[in-house]
Amino acid sequence: MAEEKELKNLVVQGAVYKTTYTKKFENRVNYTSPDPNELYSFIPGTIIDLFVKPKQKVKEGETLLLLEAMKMENQVRMPFDGEIVKIHVKKGEVIPNRHLMIVIKPTK
Protein backbone atom coordinates (compact mmCIF):
# COMPACT_ATOMS: atom_id res chain seq x y z
CA MET A 1 0.00 0.00 0.00
CA ALA A 2 1.13 3.46 -0.90
CA GLU A 3 0.74 5.00 2.54
CA GLU A 4 3.17 2.55 4.13
CA LYS A 5 5.95 3.62 1.82
CA GLU A 6 8.42 6.30 2.77
CA LEU A 7 7.72 9.64 1.10
CA LYS A 8 10.25 10.76 -1.49
CA ASN A 9 10.78 13.93 -3.46
CA LEU A 10 9.66 14.40 -7.04
CA VAL A 11 10.61 17.63 -8.79
CA VAL A 12 8.24 18.86 -11.48
CA GLN A 13 8.94 22.30 -12.93
CA GLY A 14 10.89 23.59 -9.97
CA ALA A 15 8.45 22.47 -7.29
CA VAL A 16 9.37 19.65 -4.91
CA TYR A 17 6.48 17.27 -4.25
CA LYS A 18 6.37 14.71 -1.44
CA THR A 19 5.15 11.43 -2.88
CA THR A 20 6.01 7.77 -3.42
CA TYR A 21 7.66 6.18 -6.45
CA THR A 22 6.43 3.28 -8.55
CA LYS A 23 8.70 0.31 -9.22
CA LYS A 24 8.86 1.29 -12.88
CA PHE A 25 9.95 4.81 -11.98
CA GLU A 26 12.62 3.54 -9.59
CA ASN A 27 13.94 1.07 -12.18
CA ARG A 28 14.11 3.56 -15.02
CA VAL A 29 17.50 3.86 -16.66
CA ASN A 30 19.05 7.28 -16.69
CA TYR A 31 19.73 8.45 -20.18
CA THR A 32 23.29 8.77 -21.39
CA SER A 33 24.29 9.94 -24.85
CA PRO A 34 25.45 7.02 -26.97
CA ASP A 35 29.22 6.79 -27.48
CA PRO A 36 29.88 6.23 -31.21
CA ASN A 37 32.94 4.17 -30.27
CA GLU A 38 30.90 1.55 -28.46
CA LEU A 39 28.99 -1.01 -30.49
CA TYR A 40 26.05 -2.52 -28.62
CA SER A 41 23.75 -5.35 -29.64
CA PHE A 42 20.41 -4.11 -30.95
CA ILE A 43 18.65 -7.45 -30.46
CA PRO A 44 19.37 -10.44 -28.21
CA GLY A 45 21.06 -13.30 -30.07
CA THR A 46 24.13 -15.44 -30.66
CA ILE A 47 27.55 -14.34 -31.94
CA ILE A 48 28.03 -16.90 -34.70
CA ASP A 49 31.21 -15.44 -36.18
CA LEU A 50 33.85 -12.87 -35.33
CA PHE A 51 36.06 -11.45 -38.09
CA VAL A 52 38.36 -8.97 -36.33
CA LYS A 53 41.03 -8.83 -33.65
CA PRO A 54 42.08 -6.03 -31.27
CA LYS A 55 44.33 -3.34 -32.81
CA GLN A 56 43.19 -4.39 -36.30
CA LYS A 57 42.57 -1.51 -38.70
CA VAL A 58 39.15 -1.70 -40.31
CA LYS A 59 37.57 0.25 -43.16
CA GLU A 60 34.05 1.67 -42.98
CA GLY A 61 31.46 -0.92 -44.00
CA GLU A 62 33.56 -4.00 -43.30
CA THR A 63 31.75 -6.74 -41.37
CA LEU A 64 32.97 -7.13 -37.79
CA LEU A 65 30.78 -9.99 -36.59
CA LEU A 66 27.62 -11.96 -37.27
CA LEU A 67 24.85 -11.75 -34.70
CA GLU A 68 22.18 -14.37 -35.22
CA ALA A 69 18.77 -13.50 -33.86
CA MET A 70 15.25 -14.57 -34.79
CA LYS A 71 16.73 -16.95 -37.40
CA MET A 72 18.38 -14.03 -39.19
CA GLU A 73 22.10 -13.40 -39.51
CA ASN A 74 22.77 -9.74 -38.83
CA GLN A 75 26.06 -8.35 -40.08
CA VAL A 76 27.50 -5.83 -37.68
CA ARG A 77 29.62 -3.45 -39.76
CA MET A 78 32.27 -0.83 -39.04
CA PRO A 79 30.55 2.57 -38.96
CA PHE A 80 33.69 4.51 -39.98
CA ASP A 81 37.37 3.95 -40.82
CA GLY A 82 39.13 3.02 -37.60
CA GLU A 83 40.67 0.49 -35.30
CA ILE A 84 39.38 -2.25 -33.01
CA VAL A 85 40.13 -1.33 -29.38
CA LYS A 86 38.54 -4.14 -27.41
CA ILE A 87 36.27 -7.11 -28.11
CA HIS A 88 33.80 -7.99 -25.36
CA VAL A 89 32.18 -11.06 -26.92
CA LYS A 90 33.28 -14.54 -27.95
CA LYS A 91 32.21 -16.71 -30.84
CA GLY A 92 29.19 -18.78 -29.83
CA GLU A 93 28.25 -16.47 -26.97
CA VAL A 94 24.56 -15.74 -26.40
CA ILE A 95 24.11 -12.09 -25.56
CA PRO A 96 21.15 -9.98 -24.42
CA ASN A 97 19.95 -6.82 -26.08
CA ARG A 98 22.00 -3.64 -25.49
CA HIS A 99 25.10 -5.66 -24.65
CA LEU A 100 28.49 -4.04 -25.33
CA MET A 101 30.11 -6.07 -28.13
CA ILE A 102 33.08 -4.13 -29.47
CA VAL A 103 34.88 -0.88 -28.65
CA ILE A 104 36.41 0.91 -31.65
CA LYS A 105 38.10 4.22 -32.38
CA PRO A 106 38.33 6.26 -35.56
CA THR A 107 41.62 6.77 -37.38
CA LYS A 108 42.92 10.29 -36.86
Added chain:
Amino acid sequence: MSLRSNVLDLRKRKKEVQKGGGDKAIEKQVKMGKLTARERILALLDKNSFHEYDLFVEHAAKDFGMEGKKLHGDGVIIGTGTIYDKPVCVFAQDFTVAGGSLGLMHARKITKIMDHALKMRVPLIGINDSGGARIQEGVNSLAGYGEIFFRNTLASGVIPQISVILGPCAGGAVYSPALTDFVFVVENISKMFITGPSVVKSVLGEEVSMEELGGARVHAEVTGNAHFYAQTELECFEQIKTLISYIPRNNSRKALAHKPKAPLKGKKVEDIVPADPRIPYDMREVIKSISDGSEFLEVMEDFAPNIIIGFGRMNGETVGFVANQPMVLAGVLDIDSSDKAARFIRYCDAFNIPIVTMEDLPGYLPGVDQEHAGVIRHGAKILYAYSEATVPKITVILRKAYGGGYIAMNSRHLRADFVFAWPTAEIAVMGPEGAANIVFRKEIAEAENPEEMRQQKIEEYKQKFANPYVAAAQGYIDEVIEPSETRSRILHALQVSENKSASMPAKKHGIPPF
Protein backbone atom coordinates in the same frame (compact mmCIF):
# COMPACT_ATOMS: atom_id res chain seq x y z
CA MET B 1 -40.33 -48.30 -26.00
CA SER B 2 -41.48 -45.66 -23.60
CA LEU B 3 -40.32 -42.08 -23.51
CA ARG B 4 -38.82 -42.86 -20.17
CA SER B 5 -36.04 -44.98 -21.64
CA ASN B 6 -35.10 -42.19 -24.06
CA VAL B 7 -34.87 -39.79 -21.15
CA LEU B 8 -32.67 -42.19 -19.24
CA ASP B 9 -30.46 -42.56 -22.29
CA LEU B 10 -30.15 -38.78 -22.59
CA ARG B 11 -29.19 -38.51 -18.94
CA LYS B 12 -26.56 -41.18 -19.37
CA ARG B 13 -25.10 -39.45 -22.39
CA LYS B 14 -25.02 -36.10 -20.61
CA LYS B 15 -23.38 -37.55 -17.55
CA GLU B 16 -20.69 -39.14 -19.67
CA VAL B 17 -19.84 -35.94 -21.54
CA GLN B 18 -20.07 -33.69 -18.50
CA LYS B 19 -17.14 -35.53 -16.97
CA GLY B 20 -14.93 -33.67 -19.42
CA GLY B 21 -11.49 -35.21 -19.59
CA GLY B 22 -12.27 -37.84 -16.98
CA ASP B 23 -11.28 -38.48 -13.37
CA LYS B 24 -7.52 -38.55 -13.92
CA ALA B 25 -7.44 -35.24 -15.77
CA ILE B 26 -9.76 -33.67 -13.23
CA GLU B 27 -7.48 -34.83 -10.43
CA LYS B 28 -4.57 -33.14 -12.20
CA GLN B 29 -6.58 -29.93 -12.58
CA VAL B 30 -7.40 -29.95 -8.85
CA LYS B 31 -3.74 -30.58 -8.01
CA MET B 32 -2.83 -27.39 -9.87
CA GLY B 33 -5.14 -25.55 -7.48
CA LYS B 34 -7.73 -24.98 -10.17
CA LEU B 35 -11.47 -25.55 -10.30
CA THR B 36 -12.87 -27.44 -13.29
CA ALA B 37 -14.52 -25.49 -16.10
CA ARG B 38 -17.98 -26.61 -14.96
CA GLU B 39 -17.32 -25.74 -11.32
CA ARG B 40 -16.18 -22.30 -12.40
CA ILE B 41 -19.35 -21.56 -14.33
CA LEU B 42 -21.52 -22.79 -11.48
CA ALA B 43 -19.58 -20.70 -8.96
CA LEU B 44 -19.90 -17.59 -11.09
CA LEU B 45 -23.55 -17.74 -12.10
CA ASP B 46 -26.72 -17.58 -10.02
CA LYS B 47 -27.65 -20.93 -8.51
CA ASN B 48 -29.41 -23.27 -10.98
CA SER B 49 -29.34 -20.63 -13.71
CA PHE B 50 -26.83 -22.23 -16.09
CA HIS B 51 -28.00 -23.81 -19.32
CA GLU B 52 -25.46 -25.49 -21.51
CA TYR B 53 -25.50 -25.73 -25.31
CA ASP B 54 -23.51 -27.79 -27.77
CA LEU B 55 -22.75 -30.40 -25.14
CA PHE B 56 -22.58 -33.13 -27.77
CA VAL B 57 -20.39 -31.31 -30.27
CA GLU B 58 -17.48 -33.42 -31.48
CA HIS B 59 -14.38 -32.57 -33.41
CA ALA B 60 -14.00 -33.61 -37.02
CA ALA B 61 -10.22 -33.76 -37.20
CA LYS B 62 -8.71 -36.74 -39.00
CA ASP B 63 -4.97 -36.21 -39.05
CA PHE B 64 -2.31 -37.24 -36.56
CA GLY B 65 -4.41 -39.94 -34.94
CA MET B 66 -7.28 -37.61 -34.11
CA GLU B 67 -9.78 -39.83 -35.89
CA GLY B 68 -11.62 -41.93 -33.35
CA LYS B 69 -10.34 -39.80 -30.45
CA LYS B 70 -13.21 -38.57 -28.29
CA LEU B 71 -12.89 -35.05 -26.89
CA HIS B 72 -15.92 -34.31 -24.76
CA GLY B 73 -17.56 -31.03 -25.75
CA ASP B 74 -14.36 -30.46 -27.73
CA GLY B 75 -12.78 -28.88 -24.68
CA VAL B 76 -15.10 -25.97 -24.06
CA ILE B 77 -18.39 -25.40 -22.28
CA ILE B 78 -20.78 -22.73 -23.54
CA GLY B 79 -24.13 -21.55 -22.28
CA THR B 80 -26.31 -18.87 -20.75
CA GLY B 81 -27.26 -18.07 -17.21
CA THR B 82 -27.81 -15.15 -14.90
CA ILE B 83 -25.81 -13.02 -12.49
CA TYR B 84 -27.95 -11.10 -10.00
CA ASP B 85 -30.92 -12.28 -12.07
CA LYS B 86 -29.68 -10.62 -15.24
CA PRO B 87 -28.72 -12.73 -18.28
CA VAL B 88 -25.14 -13.37 -19.38
CA CYS B 89 -23.51 -15.57 -22.01
CA VAL B 90 -20.51 -17.57 -20.91
CA PHE B 91 -17.87 -19.93 -22.22
CA ALA B 92 -15.25 -21.82 -20.25
CA GLN B 93 -12.39 -23.75 -21.76
CA ASP B 94 -11.95 -27.18 -20.21
CA PHE B 95 -8.28 -27.89 -19.59
CA THR B 96 -9.05 -31.51 -18.73
CA VAL B 97 -10.03 -32.15 -22.36
CA ALA B 98 -6.91 -32.14 -24.53
CA GLY B 99 -5.48 -29.28 -22.46
CA GLY B 100 -8.34 -27.02 -23.48
CA SER B 101 -6.67 -26.79 -26.88
CA LEU B 102 -8.55 -24.84 -29.49
CA GLY B 103 -9.68 -26.74 -32.57
CA LEU B 104 -12.27 -25.90 -35.19
CA MET B 105 -15.38 -27.09 -33.31
CA HIS B 106 -14.10 -25.67 -30.03
CA ALA B 107 -13.82 -22.29 -31.73
CA ARG B 108 -17.23 -22.70 -33.37
CA LYS B 109 -18.81 -23.23 -29.98
CA ILE B 110 -17.18 -20.05 -28.67
CA THR B 111 -18.19 -17.98 -31.69
CA LYS B 112 -21.73 -19.36 -31.43
CA ILE B 113 -22.13 -18.05 -27.89
CA MET B 114 -20.42 -14.78 -28.87
CA ASP B 115 -22.89 -14.29 -31.72
CA HIS B 116 -25.67 -15.07 -29.30
CA ALA B 117 -24.41 -12.52 -26.76
CA LEU B 118 -24.15 -9.83 -29.40
CA LYS B 119 -27.56 -10.57 -30.89
CA MET B 120 -29.27 -10.68 -27.50
CA ARG B 121 -27.27 -7.69 -26.23
CA VAL B 122 -26.12 -9.37 -23.05
CA PRO B 123 -22.64 -9.45 -21.45
CA LEU B 124 -20.16 -12.12 -22.52
CA ILE B 125 -17.87 -13.75 -19.98
CA GLY B 126 -15.05 -15.95 -21.29
CA ILE B 127 -13.05 -18.21 -18.99
CA ASN B 128 -9.69 -19.01 -20.58
CA ASP B 129 -7.73 -22.12 -19.60
CA SER B 130 -6.06 -23.55 -22.66
CA GLY B 131 -2.73 -24.81 -23.87
CA GLY B 132 -3.29 -22.94 -27.12
CA ALA B 133 -3.96 -23.96 -30.68
CA ARG B 134 -4.66 -27.66 -31.31
CA ILE B 135 -1.65 -28.38 -33.49
CA GLN B 136 -3.27 -31.46 -35.04
CA GLU B 137 -5.98 -29.27 -36.54
CA GLY B 138 -3.48 -26.95 -38.13
CA VAL B 139 -4.74 -23.89 -39.90
CA ASN B 140 -8.31 -24.61 -38.77
CA SER B 141 -7.39 -23.68 -35.25
CA LEU B 142 -5.81 -20.45 -36.45
CA ALA B 143 -9.03 -19.72 -38.34
CA GLY B 144 -10.88 -20.33 -35.08
CA TYR B 145 -8.86 -17.70 -33.26
CA GLY B 146 -9.38 -15.23 -36.07
CA GLU B 147 -13.16 -15.73 -35.96
CA ILE B 148 -13.10 -15.09 -32.21
CA PHE B 149 -10.97 -11.92 -32.46
CA PHE B 150 -13.24 -10.56 -35.19
CA ARG B 151 -16.31 -11.05 -33.01
CA ASN B 152 -14.57 -9.50 -30.00
CA THR B 153 -14.07 -6.42 -32.14
CA LEU B 154 -17.66 -6.40 -33.42
CA ALA B 155 -19.02 -6.70 -29.91
CA SER B 156 -16.64 -4.07 -28.50
CA GLY B 157 -18.61 -1.13 -27.15
CA VAL B 158 -21.95 -2.90 -27.69
CA ILE B 159 -21.95 -5.50 -24.93
CA PRO B 160 -19.60 -5.80 -21.97
CA GLN B 161 -16.92 -8.41 -22.66
CA ILE B 162 -15.12 -9.92 -19.69
CA SER B 163 -12.13 -12.28 -19.89
CA VAL B 164 -11.11 -14.46 -17.00
CA ILE B 165 -7.66 -16.02 -17.23
CA LEU B 166 -7.71 -19.17 -15.14
CA GLY B 167 -4.80 -21.13 -16.52
CA PRO B 168 -2.47 -20.72 -19.43
CA CYS B 169 -3.45 -18.36 -22.22
CA ALA B 170 -0.54 -18.28 -24.62
CA GLY B 171 0.37 -17.34 -28.15
CA GLY B 172 -2.39 -16.01 -30.36
CA ALA B 173 -4.97 -16.89 -27.71
CA VAL B 174 -3.97 -13.83 -25.66
CA TYR B 175 -5.46 -11.48 -28.22
CA SER B 176 -9.05 -12.33 -27.41
CA PRO B 177 -8.71 -11.12 -23.80
CA ALA B 178 -6.71 -8.13 -25.03
CA LEU B 179 -9.64 -7.10 -27.21
CA THR B 180 -12.16 -7.36 -24.38
CA ASP B 181 -13.10 -4.73 -21.81
CA PHE B 182 -11.94 -6.27 -18.56
CA VAL B 183 -9.37 -9.00 -17.87
CA PHE B 184 -9.38 -10.85 -14.54
CA VAL B 185 -6.31 -12.73 -13.27
CA VAL B 186 -5.66 -14.95 -10.26
CA GLU B 187 -2.45 -15.39 -8.31
CA ASN B 188 -0.41 -18.48 -9.33
CA ILE B 189 -3.09 -19.60 -11.82
CA SER B 190 -3.13 -17.07 -14.65
CA LYS B 191 -0.32 -17.20 -17.22
CA MET B 192 -0.40 -15.01 -20.29
CA PHE B 193 2.30 -14.50 -22.88
CA ILE B 194 2.87 -14.44 -26.60
CA THR B 195 5.96 -16.66 -26.43
CA GLY B 196 6.65 -18.85 -23.43
CA PRO B 197 9.82 -19.05 -21.33
CA SER B 198 11.33 -21.94 -23.33
CA VAL B 199 11.09 -20.08 -26.64
CA VAL B 200 12.36 -16.88 -25.04
CA LYS B 201 15.34 -18.84 -23.78
CA SER B 202 16.16 -20.74 -26.96
CA VAL B 203 15.80 -17.77 -29.29
CA LEU B 204 16.99 -14.92 -27.15
CA GLY B 205 18.96 -16.51 -24.35
CA GLU B 206 16.87 -14.81 -21.70
CA GLU B 207 16.15 -16.94 -18.65
CA VAL B 208 12.76 -16.26 -17.10
CA SER B 209 10.13 -18.24 -15.21
CA MET B 210 6.54 -18.51 -16.37
CA GLU B 211 5.40 -16.48 -13.37
CA GLU B 212 7.98 -13.72 -13.98
CA LEU B 213 7.19 -13.59 -17.68
CA GLY B 214 3.41 -13.55 -17.60
CA GLY B 215 2.01 -14.34 -14.18
CA ALA B 216 -0.93 -12.58 -12.59
CA ARG B 217 1.15 -10.00 -10.72
CA VAL B 218 3.10 -9.07 -13.85
CA HIS B 219 -0.09 -8.34 -15.76
CA ALA B 220 -1.64 -6.46 -12.86
CA GLU B 221 1.43 -4.31 -12.15
CA VAL B 222 3.75 -4.14 -15.12
CA THR B 223 2.00 -4.75 -18.43
CA GLY B 224 -1.43 -3.29 -17.68
CA ASN B 225 -3.08 -6.24 -19.45
CA ALA B 226 -5.11 -7.18 -16.38
CA HIS B 227 -7.78 -5.05 -14.75
CA PHE B 228 -8.59 -7.12 -11.68
CA TYR B 229 -6.29 -9.27 -9.57
CA ALA B 230 -7.48 -11.87 -7.05
CA GLN B 231 -5.83 -14.33 -4.67
CA THR B 232 -8.29 -17.14 -5.41
CA GLU B 233 -10.72 -18.13 -8.13
CA LEU B 234 -13.69 -17.60 -5.81
CA GLU B 235 -12.51 -14.07 -4.97
CA CYS B 236 -12.18 -13.47 -8.71
CA PHE B 237 -15.80 -14.53 -9.31
CA GLU B 238 -16.96 -12.15 -6.58
CA GLN B 239 -15.06 -9.35 -8.31
CA ILE B 240 -16.78 -10.17 -11.60
CA LYS B 241 -20.20 -10.10 -9.96
CA THR B 242 -19.43 -6.76 -8.35
CA LEU B 243 -18.30 -5.34 -11.68
CA ILE B 244 -21.44 -6.65 -13.39
CA SER B 245 -23.52 -4.81 -10.78
CA TYR B 246 -21.95 -1.50 -11.84
CA ILE B 247 -22.24 -1.73 -15.62
CA PRO B 248 -25.18 -1.82 -18.01
CA ARG B 249 -26.06 -4.93 -20.00
CA ASN B 250 -25.44 -3.21 -23.29
CA ASN B 251 -24.69 0.16 -24.81
CA SER B 252 -28.34 1.16 -25.24
CA ARG B 253 -29.04 0.97 -21.53
CA LYS B 254 -27.94 2.65 -18.35
CA ALA B 255 -26.51 0.66 -15.48
CA LEU B 256 -29.21 -0.44 -13.06
CA ALA B 257 -29.71 2.09 -10.28
CA HIS B 258 -29.24 0.96 -6.72
CA LYS B 259 -30.80 2.36 -3.59
CA PRO B 260 -29.11 5.72 -2.87
CA LYS B 261 -26.84 5.65 0.16
CA ALA B 262 -24.98 8.39 2.01
CA PRO B 263 -21.21 8.02 2.33
CA LEU B 264 -20.10 6.41 5.58
CA LYS B 265 -19.40 8.81 8.39
CA GLY B 266 -15.63 8.74 8.37
CA LYS B 267 -13.04 11.37 7.71
CA LYS B 268 -14.49 14.51 6.21
CA VAL B 269 -13.22 15.39 2.76
CA GLU B 270 -11.78 18.69 4.00
CA ASP B 271 -9.71 16.80 6.59
CA ILE B 272 -8.15 14.44 4.05
CA VAL B 273 -6.57 16.99 1.74
CA PRO B 274 -3.68 19.18 3.00
CA ALA B 275 -3.70 22.81 1.83
CA ASP B 276 -0.05 22.69 0.71
CA PRO B 277 -0.14 21.33 -2.86
CA ARG B 278 3.23 19.62 -2.37
CA ILE B 279 2.03 17.37 0.45
CA PRO B 280 0.37 14.13 -0.66
CA TYR B 281 -2.77 12.32 0.47
CA ASP B 282 -4.63 9.24 -0.71
CA MET B 283 -7.14 10.32 -3.35
CA ARG B 284 -9.07 7.07 -2.83
CA GLU B 285 -10.11 8.41 0.57
CA VAL B 286 -11.53 11.48 -1.14
CA ILE B 287 -13.52 9.35 -3.60
CA LYS B 288 -14.83 7.17 -0.79
CA SER B 289 -15.82 10.23 1.21
CA ILE B 290 -18.21 11.31 -1.55
CA SER B 291 -19.46 8.04 -3.11
CA ASP B 292 -22.62 6.21 -2.05
CA GLY B 293 -21.89 4.01 0.95
CA SER B 294 -18.20 4.97 0.54
CA GLU B 295 -18.02 2.14 -1.99
CA PHE B 296 -15.50 2.25 -4.82
CA LEU B 297 -14.57 -0.53 -7.22
CA GLU B 298 -11.07 0.34 -8.33
CA VAL B 299 -9.97 -0.88 -11.77
CA MET B 300 -6.27 -1.57 -12.50
CA GLU B 301 -5.33 -0.78 -8.94
CA ASP B 302 -1.65 -1.69 -9.25
CA PHE B 303 -0.86 -0.47 -12.76
CA ALA B 304 0.09 3.21 -13.12
CA PRO B 305 -1.19 3.97 -9.61
CA ASN B 306 -0.51 7.67 -10.18
CA ILE B 307 -3.98 7.76 -11.69
CA ILE B 308 -7.04 6.13 -10.17
CA ILE B 309 -9.93 4.75 -12.21
CA GLY B 310 -12.99 2.87 -11.08
CA PHE B 311 -16.70 2.72 -10.47
CA GLY B 312 -18.77 4.13 -7.68
CA ARG B 313 -22.35 5.28 -7.28
CA MET B 314 -23.79 8.71 -6.72
CA ASN B 315 -27.41 8.80 -5.60
CA GLY B 316 -27.69 5.17 -6.65
CA GLU B 317 -26.43 5.68 -10.22
CA THR B 318 -23.12 4.33 -11.50
CA VAL B 319 -20.38 6.86 -12.23
CA GLY B 320 -16.83 6.35 -13.45
CA PHE B 321 -14.19 8.10 -11.38
CA VAL B 322 -10.95 9.28 -12.93
CA ALA B 323 -8.62 10.86 -10.38
CA ASN B 324 -5.01 11.88 -10.02
CA GLN B 325 -3.26 10.22 -7.07
CA PRO B 326 -0.88 12.68 -5.36
CA MET B 327 0.37 9.79 -3.21
CA VAL B 328 2.16 8.23 -6.21
CA LEU B 329 4.54 10.23 -8.42
CA ALA B 330 2.71 13.34 -7.22
CA GLY B 331 -0.19 12.30 -9.47
CA VAL B 332 1.58 13.18 -12.73
CA LEU B 333 0.32 12.05 -16.09
CA ASP B 334 2.71 9.76 -17.94
CA ILE B 335 2.51 7.13 -20.65
CA ASP B 336 0.94 4.38 -18.56
CA SER B 337 -1.48 6.58 -16.65
CA SER B 338 -2.69 8.30 -19.84
CA ASP B 339 -3.24 4.95 -21.50
CA LYS B 340 -5.04 3.59 -18.45
CA ALA B 341 -7.35 6.58 -18.03
CA ALA B 342 -8.08 7.01 -21.74
CA ARG B 343 -9.35 3.47 -22.16
CA PHE B 344 -11.53 3.76 -19.07
CA ILE B 345 -13.01 7.05 -20.27
CA ARG B 346 -13.89 5.41 -23.58
CA TYR B 347 -15.44 2.51 -21.72
CA CYS B 348 -17.65 4.84 -19.67
CA ASP B 349 -18.59 6.81 -22.77
CA ALA B 350 -19.53 3.66 -24.70
CA PHE B 351 -21.71 2.40 -21.87
CA ASN B 352 -23.50 5.57 -20.81
CA ILE B 353 -21.66 5.99 -17.53
CA PRO B 354 -21.12 9.63 -16.41
CA ILE B 355 -17.50 10.51 -15.66
CA VAL B 356 -16.45 12.34 -12.51
CA THR B 357 -12.89 13.65 -12.68
CA MET B 358 -11.01 14.54 -9.50
CA GLU B 359 -8.02 16.65 -10.41
CA ASP B 360 -4.80 17.33 -8.55
CA LEU B 361 -1.66 17.05 -10.69
CA PRO B 362 1.53 18.99 -11.38
CA GLY B 363 1.54 18.10 -15.11
CA TYR B 364 3.20 15.46 -17.26
CA LEU B 365 6.18 13.46 -15.95
CA PRO B 366 9.48 14.87 -17.26
CA GLY B 367 12.25 12.54 -18.47
CA VAL B 368 14.09 11.21 -21.49
CA ASP B 369 12.59 7.74 -21.00
CA GLN B 370 9.08 9.20 -21.17
CA GLU B 371 9.80 11.38 -24.21
CA HIS B 372 11.51 8.58 -26.11
CA ALA B 373 8.79 6.07 -25.29
CA GLY B 374 6.28 8.42 -26.87
CA VAL B 375 4.61 10.38 -24.07
CA ILE B 376 3.38 12.77 -26.76
CA ARG B 377 1.25 10.25 -28.59
CA HIS B 378 0.31 8.30 -25.47
CA GLY B 379 -0.46 11.44 -23.52
CA ALA B 380 -2.69 12.56 -26.39
CA LYS B 381 -4.96 9.57 -25.78
CA ILE B 382 -6.44 11.09 -22.65
CA LEU B 383 -7.19 14.37 -24.46
CA TYR B 384 -8.83 12.42 -27.26
CA ALA B 385 -10.89 10.27 -24.93
CA TYR B 386 -12.23 13.16 -22.89
CA SER B 387 -12.91 15.28 -25.96
CA GLU B 388 -14.95 12.66 -27.77
CA ALA B 389 -16.89 11.50 -24.71
CA THR B 390 -20.50 12.67 -24.80
CA VAL B 391 -21.65 11.24 -21.46
CA PRO B 392 -22.04 13.75 -18.60
CA LYS B 393 -18.56 14.99 -17.66
CA ILE B 394 -17.95 16.62 -14.30
CA THR B 395 -14.61 17.88 -13.01
CA VAL B 396 -13.60 18.88 -9.50
CA ILE B 397 -10.22 20.61 -9.19
CA LEU B 398 -8.94 20.06 -5.67
CA ARG B 399 -5.51 21.68 -5.76
CA LYS B 400 -3.02 21.69 -8.64
CA ALA B 401 -4.13 21.96 -12.24
CA TYR B 402 -1.06 22.99 -14.17
CA GLY B 403 -0.27 23.27 -17.84
CA GLY B 404 -1.07 20.43 -20.22
CA GLY B 405 -2.31 18.39 -17.29
CA TYR B 406 -5.00 20.97 -16.60
CA ILE B 407 -6.21 20.83 -20.19
CA ALA B 408 -6.10 17.03 -20.33
CA MET B 409 -8.05 16.34 -17.16
CA ASN B 410 -11.50 17.04 -18.56
CA SER B 411 -11.18 20.81 -18.69
CA ARG B 412 -13.93 23.14 -19.86
CA HIS B 413 -12.04 23.37 -23.15
CA LEU B 414 -12.63 19.67 -23.84
CA ARG B 415 -16.35 20.26 -23.19
CA ALA B 416 -16.66 19.35 -19.56
CA ASP B 417 -20.25 19.96 -18.51
CA PHE B 418 -19.47 21.15 -15.01
CA VAL B 419 -16.13 22.30 -13.62
CA PHE B 420 -15.92 22.93 -9.90
CA ALA B 421 -12.84 24.13 -8.06
CA TRP B 422 -11.98 24.19 -4.41
CA PRO B 423 -10.58 27.47 -3.02
CA THR B 424 -7.22 25.66 -2.83
CA ALA B 425 -7.22 25.08 -6.61
CA GLU B 426 -4.28 26.49 -8.54
CA ILE B 427 -5.11 26.73 -12.21
CA ALA B 428 -2.06 28.01 -14.04
CA VAL B 429 0.43 27.29 -16.79
CA MET B 430 2.79 25.90 -14.17
CA GLY B 431 3.43 25.93 -10.46
CA PRO B 432 4.63 29.18 -8.83
CA GLU B 433 8.21 27.88 -8.47
CA GLY B 434 8.67 27.17 -12.16
CA ALA B 435 6.76 30.21 -13.32
CA ALA B 436 8.66 32.67 -11.12
CA ASN B 437 11.97 31.33 -12.41
CA ILE B 438 10.94 32.12 -15.97
CA VAL B 439 8.86 35.27 -15.64
CA PHE B 440 11.22 36.97 -13.23
CA ARG B 441 14.46 35.49 -14.54
CA LYS B 442 16.07 38.88 -15.03
CA GLU B 443 15.04 40.31 -11.67
CA ILE B 444 16.24 37.19 -9.89
CA ALA B 445 19.57 37.14 -11.71
CA GLU B 446 20.25 40.82 -11.13
CA ALA B 447 19.20 40.86 -7.47
CA GLU B 448 21.75 41.29 -4.73
CA ASN B 449 20.41 38.16 -3.08
CA PRO B 450 18.97 36.04 -5.89
CA GLU B 451 17.54 33.33 -3.61
CA GLU B 452 15.69 35.87 -1.51
CA MET B 453 14.38 37.53 -4.66
CA ARG B 454 13.32 34.17 -6.05
CA GLN B 455 11.29 33.37 -2.93
CA GLN B 456 9.75 36.82 -3.02
CA LYS B 457 8.78 36.43 -6.66
CA ILE B 458 7.40 32.92 -6.08
CA GLU B 459 5.23 34.36 -3.33
CA GLU B 460 4.17 37.21 -5.62
CA TYR B 461 3.18 34.78 -8.35
CA LYS B 462 1.40 32.57 -5.84
CA GLN B 463 -0.70 35.46 -4.60
CA LYS B 464 -1.63 36.51 -8.08
CA PHE B 465 -2.09 33.27 -10.02
CA ALA B 466 -2.05 30.27 -7.69
CA ASN B 467 -5.79 30.32 -7.07
CA PRO B 468 -9.01 29.41 -8.84
CA TYR B 469 -10.20 32.98 -9.35
CA VAL B 470 -8.21 33.83 -12.48
CA ALA B 471 -9.81 30.86 -14.28
CA ALA B 472 -13.16 31.64 -12.66
CA ALA B 473 -12.98 35.16 -14.04
CA GLN B 474 -12.81 33.67 -17.52
CA GLY B 475 -15.68 31.26 -16.88
CA TYR B 476 -13.32 28.30 -17.32
CA ILE B 477 -14.59 26.99 -14.03
CA ASP B 478 -18.24 27.28 -13.16
CA GLU B 479 -18.09 27.57 -9.43
CA VAL B 480 -15.61 27.78 -6.60
CA ILE B 481 -17.03 25.46 -3.96
CA GLU B 482 -16.24 24.59 -0.39
CA PRO B 483 -14.71 21.12 -0.10
CA SER B 484 -17.64 19.98 2.05
CA GLU B 485 -20.01 20.83 -0.81
CA THR B 486 -18.28 18.46 -3.26
CA ARG B 487 -20.74 15.56 -3.09
CA SER B 488 -23.87 17.71 -3.20
CA ARG B 489 -22.58 19.68 -6.21
CA ILE B 490 -21.73 16.48 -8.11
CA LEU B 491 -25.15 15.02 -7.29
CA HIS B 492 -26.86 18.11 -8.60
CA ALA B 493 -24.71 18.22 -11.72
CA LEU B 494 -25.57 14.58 -12.44
CA GLN B 495 -29.24 15.28 -11.94
CA VAL B 496 -29.11 18.20 -14.37
CA SER B 497 -27.15 16.08 -16.87
CA GLU B 498 -29.59 13.20 -16.85
CA ASN B 499 -30.95 13.91 -20.32
CA LYS B 500 -27.76 15.34 -21.75
CA SER B 501 -27.75 15.40 -25.50
CA ALA B 502 -24.43 15.87 -27.22
CA SER B 503 -22.90 14.30 -30.26
CA MET B 504 -19.78 14.19 -32.40
CA PRO B 505 -19.73 15.11 -36.08
CA ALA B 506 -20.89 12.23 -38.29
CA LYS B 507 -17.92 10.07 -39.20
CA LYS B 508 -17.02 6.46 -39.77
CA HIS B 509 -14.72 6.62 -36.76
CA GLY B 510 -12.02 8.90 -35.41
CA ILE B 511 -8.31 8.23 -35.53
CA PRO B 512 -7.29 8.15 -31.88
CA PRO B 513 -3.53 8.12 -31.21
CA PHE B 514 -3.15 4.40 -30.57
